[in-house]
Amino acid sequence: MKLTAILTILFSLATAVAFSQTENAASKSASAKFEKYYNNHQFDSIFAAFSPQTQIDLPADKTNAFLNHLSNNFGPITRRTFLQYQKGFAVYKTEFEKGVLAISIAADDDAAITGVYAAPYEEDTSTVAARNITPMRLPFKGEWTVFWGGDTKELNYHVVSRFQKNAFDIVVNNPQGRSFNANGKTNEDYYAFGRPIIAPCDAEVVLAVDGVKDNVPGELNPMYVGGNSVVLRTVNNEYILLAHLKQYSTKVKQGDRVKRGQQLGLCGNSGNSSEPHLHFHIQSVENVNKATGIKCYFDQLVVNDVVQKDYSPVKGDKVKAAE
Template identity: 25%
Template sequence: MPIDLAYPFAGWWRVQHSPANRVPSHGTRLFATAYAIDFVPVSEKGRTAPLTAISLLKPEPAEKLPGFGCPIFAPVDGVVLAIHDSEMDHHAHRGIPSIRYALTQKKRAKKGWVALEGNHVLIECRGIVVALCHLKQGSITVRPGQDVQVGEVLGGCGNSGNSTEPHLHVQAVDSPDIERAKAVPVTFEGSLPANGDIVRI
């Protein structure tokens, strides 16, 4: 049974790596990511920052892209199990830099789930753990053991971990030990957006 979540953001977001299109959504079942989904903050026209000659050739500051630092909200009522808030937000990699960056992904995967997901919050809800990842360094506002309700601010959208541009990675698992957990399907407000959809909240 999937766990139904509220959308954990406001504004305009593009769906990427949706399990509505394929499972495993990220091309791997490693670290229980089979049903994970990514949301990329975009402008009202559905775009990230315009590609320029510079951004095609060089990494660019993450804060130049839409949504960096925008609030991320609790998608369920639950208890905060764990947080991680110390990973640096690195530059965004688009164009040619994204190809070079992709070649380093296996190296990060060998370091474990935290190296991939960066700063994150884990929330337990009815025996299911919901992970919200790639948060901005130093932005997390909740602590382990804290009760949270839907819509409560958890932190800000960032570019930590295995991330080419600021976005939010959401996944649900059956155990807080994510490196050994099994993936749990998710829906958002009763449905599952497809890859490429623009969600406006």
Template identity: 35%
Template structure:
């Protein structure tokens, strides 16, 4: 997703405890702290890159910051802790407690993604991976276009909010489509059923967004038609770029593992049909940390793998059958 240029392109996580703090990062942190403590929420909004501004309006930014101030008070000190994958981390002392703040910066030193806990629940230990058992979300074999823990095989690792995410499509004879590449229906994955990987509650639904013509993108609705599921362990699964008018569930509904919840589409900021799937620690699109998503038992390149996290160019299917 973030936001996919799929037609243009067919490390293990680490935490550095180095105390070296790049000057540009320090400048951003100092500006953020000053704006935050002075309730200059417009100033914080002006620190965002274009994509971040798509997710958070000035009004949303102010509401978000008010939640943080209500939960933790003003910032007393921000100490650089190092990096977590692509994000810079500050151990932050607030008036009412301590928390880590994560920033991703663009090449122009603008905030491209972040994670800032708003309350004690969100200030829990970072979600590293799922403990809920998951099945693969397609009935048929599918192809992992982006996936894994290293940037060279998963460009999502450049973004804190999407790290470890998958982009999944279907291919035959080395191609994702057959026929006219300007028609969504030519793409093998378009219209395929998407299943719930586990029992869960439907936390959020975004619907009503038209599918793009292949090669075009929708920069106003980045995730397109979207579903977010919440597990009983408060893990959140995000499904993006869903087909227009295919969502079969409603917010608050309880779904069962293997239940069809939607169909794969080409909505949002993407150039061709695929499923963007990720695990995250909150239900937000803009204030979350991506986590590793493992599947209980799947067939990978013809071999059975258990508790496996697929990587780029894996052919994956469930070991069980689903109607």
């Protein structure tokens, strides 16, 4: 079998994953096993790490043929970097002794390998703005607290995801620093729930989702990760995502043009969200599989009771619009 044919074999298909592009535990374990066994030339161990169905789909002789061709043409793996999920596969920029490939690995919940393929690695040479060009206001009124925001993993867990690396998760806290009253068992206990979410700038609506149920606090909905969401496109072709809105609260639809300060919906707890909050980020293109996050600076706001101009909030900041 030719190398080009072998490199495009799909061992099996997995469920598509989108939005949150952090490498999960199953992918991390499966890819680490693949690299270890591959570099030690233990191809039988890679086959043993396949799920039962994958072993049927690609028998040991074909697996060994694929891996031997890979090894003979590219040598051992020297470095591997997680990029994103694409159609259920974790995609890694994989540097070999003799070249670079994109290795894609799918895994089930038990970290058994359910799919793997290799393809040429294409470096993204597109120019992405380091920050927003369009002036932005905060997408809400009143004082909110930045739960995740900043440039390091300690400040912002989103940084490991290419398309949402500059995202904010923002909540409403009381003076004691709590985001809810009573026992926090219902969405109505949370101060952010039902608060208006507004357009940060003049823009066109390119996506509006409205029908996803709000979660019970503490539960997640990974099937509809963004939940009820609005995506805006600015005149400078920046794409703004506002996610986890309240069910049936979205007031805009695709194709609408909105003005800065116009209400888009209400803060909710839909999608992959454990409590009512707003997820906000800017990305370079609409397609999350091709997008790169853009750092957002707000033109004027009050941060911890001090007026700031052209400021990008970080974890722990208390922020409100400078009216």
